[in-house]
Amino acid sequence: MASLRWLASTLSLAALVVVTSAANAQEAIGDPIPEGIEKGEIVLAAVPLARAPRTTDPVRPAATNNAYARIQVLRQLPDASGRLAFNDTRGILYLTDIDGRAPRVYLDLSEEGVDFSNAAFPNEAGFMGFAFHPEFAQEGLPGYGKLYTAYSATPASGTADYLEASANVQESVVREWTTTSPSAWGFSGTSRVLLRVGQFAGNHNVGALAFHPTARPGDADYGLLYIGFGDGGSAHDPRDYGQGLAEPLGAIVRIDPLATDGGASYGIPADNPLVAVEGAAPEIWAWGLRHPQQFSWDTFDARMFISDIGQDQIEEINLGVAGANYGWRLREGTFATGHAVGRRLGPVYERPATDPEPFAYPVAQYDHDEGFAIGGGHVYRGVSIPALVGKYVFTEFVRGRILAFDADGVVPGDPAPIKEVRLAFDGVERELVDVSGYPNTYNDTRRVDARLSVDAHGELYLLTKGDGRIRRLVSNEADPRYDLDFMGTGDFNDDGKADLLLRHVDGRWHYYPMNGRHTIADDSGAANLPRSFDWAFVAIGDFDADGRDDVLLRHTDGRWAYHAMDGRLQTGDSIVSGLPTDASWQVRALGDFNGDGTDDLLMRHPDGRWHYYPIRGGSVVEDAAGPADLPRNLHWRLAGTGDFAGDGTADVLLRHTGSGAWHYYPMDGRAVDADAQGSAPLTRNLAWQVAAIADFNRNGRADVLLRHRDGRWYFYPMNGRRYTAGRGGANLTRNLAWQLAATGDFNGDGRTDTLMRRNDNGRWFLYPMNGRRAMAGRGTARITTDLAWGMP
Template sequence: MSSLPLARTGAAIIGFAALALILQVNWHSHAADDKDPPKAKVDPNVRQPWTTSKVTGSPEPPPKYKPVRVFPEVKFNHPLLIVRCPGSERLFIGEQEGVLYSVQNKPDAKKELFFDFKKELKTIDKTPGAGGVGELYGLVFHPEFAKNRYCYVCYTLNAKIPPKDGRFPDGSRVSRFKVTDTDPPRLDAASEEIVITFVGGGHNGGDMHFGHDGFLYISTGDASGPNPPDTATTGQDCSDLLSSVLRIDVNKKDEGKSYAVPKDNPFVGMKDVRPEIWAFGFRNPWRMSIDRKTGELWLGDVGWELWEMVHRVEKGGNYGWSIVEGRQPVRPDQKIGPTPIRPPLIELPHTIAASITGGYVYRGKKFPELVGAYIFGDWETRRIWAARVEGDRVKEMPEIVKPSVRPSAFGEDNAGEIYFCDYDNGSIYTFERNDGGAANSKFPTKLSDTGLFADVKKLEPAAGVIPFYTSARQWQDGATADYLLALPGLSAVSFFEKPRAIPGQVFWHEFKMQFPKDAVLVKTLALDVATDRGPSETRVETQLLHFDGEDWRGYSYAWRDDQTDADLVPADGAEKTFPIAAGGKIEKGAWVPVGKREQVWTFHSRTQCLSCHNAWSEYSLAFNTAQLNRVPLFTGTDKTNQLVKLMKHGYARRVGPDDKELPPFDADSIKKQPALVPLIGDDPLDQRARSYLHANCAHCHRFGGGGGQVVIELEAAKPLKETGIFDVRPKQGDFGLVDARIVAPGDPYRSVLFYRMAKFGRGRMPHLGSEFPHAQGLDVVGQWIASLSNPPKEWGAGLPNVNRPDLAHGSFSGAWPFARAFALGKIDSKSTNNLPSEVVKHGAVPVRDLFEGYTPADPKGRKLGANARPAPILALTGEAKNGEALFFNKEMKCANCHKVGDRGTALGPDLSAIGKTRTRPELLDSMLNPSARVEPQFAAYNVKTKDDKTYTGIIVKRDEKQLVLRDAENKEVTIEGDNVDSVRPSRASLMPEGQMSGLSPQEAADLLEFLVNRK
């Protein structure tokens, strides 16, 4: 593979000082590509095995527990429930397709048929339009089962004629059955009595449990598909039974019903609200449970686009769907249901969870240390956690096993020990201690110890480790990048092919890649650091993405100043400051860098690595079909397609839909596969812009990827009209742009996507891996947006007139050429009377954030800015006395909303004893991200009146006559009831964002210390 040389891959990702020259240079002649890498001393036609790897295991200790199969002789087909039976040691397991089995709780158990709904049920004809049993969802036994032999089953019905909206009236059914007194027991089909029905379709819920009060609790979903959200707008509509937890009395019957409504249900007697509802506002509740000690009801709710949620359900609770999903607004224009929205107890971002499976509070005897912890998991990422809760706060939530089992349901036996089933392999598991596991004490702490390089100082790869090249490069604040692929021995990456056709596009394929155990992807980043002799290419960081056979983990190595080696970065990340060339002058017809600025380089935490490298993006962002499908553009003569060459030499293989190996790609078949293109070159403008957005944005901005409150899909293969950006109004803020759109066809300056790429600070995109705008990328994206109008418009940023009047009150369109010139190093603040500082201090909202990064360094020390990292603050020792002075400082305004002792105002939470209930990290997080979690009693609402006025504040009182708000100035606003047009939950706290941005890290540590000491 010597024909794939180790060359620079940062062709479009270059230092600011060089940007001005590169803009005029063709992609093929980049200076970064004009040198040949070290020649491999092996036969280029024979693949070399990689045998020197030391990257195995993990530097962190393994989980304390491991999953162990309990019934080794038993397997099920897509099991979805595990249920215990009072007075019996049997466990009952239900399969998705409608078959129930029982097993005796012993190692050599055999599965014994309990009931086959599709074969044995005889009552389908009682429901008009029904076409057979659909799926099984729930099973529960009556508390007095030993006496009455009753159990309750929830299952769905198929429609004979599928409804257009996918929703089948009475398609979800809860029925009571009698169980035979035989060994093994059987369900009596003839004994069915239908108890309650509700609309079926999509999210059905269907889990059931008896509470300590003897009443039956039933979960229901919104009966919709995954997208668009809540198509029937039922989440807050309590006139039906959907999106709710129902509570009914199955021991009594009201007139005309097969059950009774308990008189203490929260909405009994309320107009247009079904009295069966106990709580509401759920999307797709997947598994709930009753804490056998406290009687509390726990529920896992599968999220939509950003969050997975766990609720501890309370009487009358409104859990937000579909106005919100967790903390994010989804459809805020809806009318709120009969009670205020409550936040989830636990929120998991889609970086670590994608399909929650609710679990149980552990009350067994096997693991005393787990007693009282809520154990639950995620179907997609296979993670399982044990959450410890105190009051309304999660104190800790460690992963307790390695992510190897796909948990579709949890259950417990009569002793309180927890079981869970694997949807994929059909096995049932429980927990055992992982006593034999330990951290890999020999995990390499130096890059030279990884076995990836023959010579680290020269960046020469070890035998069997090969370079690869991406077509569309990520912008990482001027850094260049080298990529390596390291596969143990002679193993290969499998590309599992699932073909699809996209209207209006060439025929594309989707692939799901499978890497061998201990595969490593390597990326080395370098910056042009300013020295006395001019810019010098300096290695900054080498990132490893390691597949341990079950999960992906990211590690960073920070290069030493002498460039001889790199050291493993701590798990929570780090920072380092580099001097970068800034500004310049024309000298002998050439642009010469002059001056320098400080650039803070962030080594991201291992958790942050997985924000982008996650299940939704298939983990690898650079090594995939679209990026690899290219001819390397380097000085060698071999122009063979890279992906063809990788397959030819055995580094990759194709697998078809039937799991049979397919012939490797050749010169013709590769043309049908997805391919990104470089930012600069002769390819069409649309392809260059879409490829750039794909490389920098699509790993988050895809359905489920966590990139926004609405579905924005920026994959290059997606037709533009289906991306969710074309002429669509923004829902996460317009930044003051007039008539803003996410992408306004023909007008970059009305396009929030363009502005987010151009700005600094909070709201900038991408929010990880980059803090500086990429002028070259913005030029291409701006030209592309301008071309989208009919007819296409001409657009060019150009260079500004330095003598232009002050921009403090200017527009985005007038200010951007100046900001672009700063990005290119074409002008510095001296030539514009310190323009960046003046604009940041006094500028209009759409303008000031374009310049923040170009302001001179603060002589008193670096400020936190809008994207502060907690780790450096937590590492400092704070001075509480200084923090107290800051808290009561008039400019900080902390005391305007909070009380400490007898000082301040109690608009927000009283902080007099906040150190008693919050840890230092928790307190700091609430200071840096005030809107991340807002206690229900302090949630802000946006109120619009019928005479077109708007107010924001905390609701003090609301009835038919009036609504009373308390605003951020602690003033009460009274609005007549008949003048209220809409009331929407605010996605922001009343505490302003960026409140800490003007503090230095030490000042933040002082303020934190003051609050931590409030006991």
């Protein structure tokens, strides 16, 4: 080990000698990254899920902050229970679930006799990470019931595998726990130490633990535990552990926790990059990192992303590569440190013309003009926030900024531009520090300590230490895939055929009465509806039982108005009383749920609650309104509504955003027919998304039309929750430039038709339908091609 340390020190010294003469003329860079991070267009709603119990630090050294609860990481258990685990770095592992059950203590390290302590520095020490073995719930397999934790322990609490002589402040410990009952809500079992490393300072210790989420049995990475270690602490890496290889500090470590042959605590994977390097710690997988507190994998292509907390200037995100050296303490981001050029520590400098050895440079970075410590993140591959798919989303955890960049195609050394993601709380856009901030002990500002985690379906959760809250992040905009009832079509003139209502970007409205693919020119024209965008379109339905569809609008001040229509003319309007003025309640479904001949509304709150509002003319039927008996779990999203049973009332079809499962709810007003509800056996492949729900075959029951992301179509004729004979591919265009704009019975034959529009040139095309087949009469529809006119 001594020979390797001498070699590493000699290399660093040689690098200094080479660059000193040129570097003496260098000046520190005052603003390393002058480009600021701008707010982007993406707005996410932060929806409360759970709140951790309040905890305190038994010992509070100087500068210890007073976080409500030091919640750090959330993970879904690898079973079918829907349970979510999260840790408080003060020593507690809690369980909740995707429905937000009150957190329960699963494991309290301070009660287990394992010498747990965060007293060295509570802001950065303590219970830092955990991971469930992928076989945790699979009885009979080696990883059954196994959980791994990373935490700080009292000095000299055991014999360290590395740096025993330096363990005078604390020790970093990785421990394996084996439960006797993986399905229990509390731990009962045994534990053992895997790895113990001495620490000479109170910070930059052990961090995240994780198993590769895409590795499968038989893969080289399956069941291997990755561990992040900081550079040992203090400032500027005074012992140069980042570039040293004799100890597993400033590194990502990779071990086999179940390989205990010969009495070893763990095994060394044969393909670890330093296995054959004399004097090197064979556990090291990558090095040259300052404080890699978080890392994650893109579940699409298995790339690893490492967030590394910077010293004085730069926060960075790197691609994880076996054998990579990320440069610390000679590099900070894409810049040189004072150590590298023989200058004052603190600022950064231009890099020398050559590197002393090949360094891996970040794919994204920001400087301290824009924020401070990076909180880690994930490449979003969920389905609830389409605008984020393929972006690496992460936090600047002090101020609580949510940041993102396009992860596809990133290049080390060519940092990707970063945008800020905005947040809304109860429908109002706010800064996270104003919602969850608490006093910062380093200055007179407030801090948040915000971190992101994902569940098994790739959906995002925001954890904030300032208030101890866990919030789901979902799109703040209505997802058009789930708003199928709100297309701008309806029978406004009571002729038995659907008409089209468009709105211009300047707020004007235009009415197109249809006869198949042709418009009735004499009757088309401007519709006298409000031009002001303070009035937003909500839905089209027959709210007054006169046989003609009406238009429902909502004002930014919370008022609602319905406009009774006769063709393009508004025959009456009124403010609708009894609907919520709270903007967080959004209309999610429309249909005649009680069979009285008028359309009703189903609204949903960001916390998952549903409420039923039957409408009669200008008011809500108060006696019949109330909470709807539908699931609060936000992973269940509306797929559409329709009369699937042919009984004269609309039913609700939900789909799970993670598993792709479907569930059918026959409605009687706000109540669900419990005997008839159940899962619907439609494809779970999330590449297939709902295009439309309507009666395409004139049998009195609603059908489901899906479209694949490659442009294919598939038709399911329905009878209640089950499909009937006649399903199959629909012969509609696969060209993705053609998007479904509207559905309706445009030719009056009693069957719903599909109206397409090209998203590049504005052309329209009508497909009259008979089940899954397009019939004669298809062709170009004579509607404006001006893309300034769109569906309202």
